[in-house]
Amino acid sequence: MVKKFNGYKIFKGRTLIIATMHHKEKVIAPILEKELGVYCKTVPNLNTDTFGTFTGEVERKENAMVTVKAKALAALERTTETLVIASEGSFGAHPSCFFMSADEEMVILLDKKNNIEIRGRHLTTETNFNHQEIKNINDMKEFESRIGFPDHGIILKTKGRTVEERIFKNFPSSVSLRSKVNELLQGNKTITAETDMRAMNNPTRMKAIEKAVIDLVSNVKSICPKCNAPGFSVSAVVRGLRCSLCNLPTKSVKGYIYMCEICDFSCEREKENITQEDPTYCDFCNP
Numbered sequence: 001m002v003k004k005f006n007g008y009k010i011f012k013g014r015t016l017i018i019a020t021m022h023h024k025e026k027v028i029a030p031i032l033e034k035e036l037g038v039y040c041k042t043v044p045n046l047n048t049d050t051f052g053t054f055t056g057e058v059e060r061k062e063n064a065m066v067t068v069k070a071k072a073l074a075a076l077e078r079t080t081e082t083l084v085i086a087s088e089g090s091f092g093a094h095p096s097c098f099f100m101s102a103d104e105e106m107v108i109l110l111d112k113k114n115n116i117e118i119r120g121r122h123l124t125t126e127t128n129f130n131h132q133e134i135k136n137i138n139d140m141k142e143f144e145s146r147i148g149f150p151d152h153g154i155i156l157k158t159k160g161r162t163v164e165e166r167i168f169k170n171f172p173s174s175v176s177l178r179s180k181v182n183e184l185l186q187g188n189k190t191i192t193a194e195t196d197m198r199a200m201n202n203p204t205r206m207k208a209i210e211k212a213v214i215d216l217v218s219n220v221k222s223i224c225p226k227c228n229a230p231g232f233s234v235s236a237v238v239r240g241l242r243c244s245l246c247n248l249p250t251k252s253v254k255g256y257i258y259m260c261e262i263c264d265f266s267c268e269r270e271k272e273n274i275t276q277e278d279p280t281y282c283d284f285c286n287p
C-alpha cells in the first residue's frame, strides 16, 4: 500500500498563521520555522478577546480544548492560507495539588489542506497567577515584588457599593501604578490587584507556551506507522505496571495508546525505561 503522507514534511515551505494578538509569535515562530520549515505570519486586527479574557471582561464560554480550535479557525477565515496555530491558557488550582496554582497551556495546529489536527499541552506550577486586596501602598509594593512587576504586568480592579467593577491595566512603571492606587484609595474604593496573564505581559507564561509548542512539535514529528501522517500521539494511558516485590499489577502507568486520527490505526507502546513499580505504590504490599 502506498503511504498517503510524507510525515511532517507536508508542512515544509508553507505559510503558517499564528492566531494571536498578544505577541505569542515571539516564542512560537522561531521553534516552528526551525523544526517544521514553515514561514510564520500573524493576522492583522485579529481579536482573540472575543473568546474570553483573563480579566473577566469577557467570559470564556467553552473549555480550553474547544476555544483553542475556534480561535485557530477564526484566524484562518481572515486569510487564504490553510495552516494555523493557536494557543489557550487556563489558570487555577493544580488538578492534583489543589493548594498550588497552575498554568495549563494548550496549543493546536490545524492543517485544512490535509485535514489534520495536532495538539500540544504543558501543565506547570511555575506561574505567578495571583490576586490580592490592596488596602494601602505597602500592600501594593509587596504584591509588585511577589509577582515580578514590571516585567510581569498588574491589573487593578475596583468595586464600589453602587458602581460597577472597573478595570485598569497596562501600567508601565511602579510610579504610574502606585499613583493610580493612591487615587483609588482616596476615593474609598475596594481595590484588588491581579497578575496580568496576557502573554506579552507575562514572561513566565510565555515560557509555558513555549513548552506547549515543544510538546506539539514532538507530537507532529511522531509519524503514523501505517499512513505516514504526522501527529501519531497518545490518546490514552494503560495502567497496571507490575510491582517489583509481588509482581501484581498496580494503578501506575505502564504504557500509552497511540492513535492516528487520519486512518484510525492504533497501538500500545510501553513507557520507556520503567518496567516495574516501587512497592510503595502497590495496593497489595502497601495497602
Ligand SMILES: [Zn+2]
Binding pocket: 224, 225, 226, 227, 228, 229, 260, 261, 262, 263, 264, 265
Ligand atoms: Zn495513520
Ligand SMILES: [Zn+2]
Binding pocket: 243, 244, 245, 246, 247, 248, 279, 282, 283, 284, 285, 286
Ligand atoms: Zn506488591
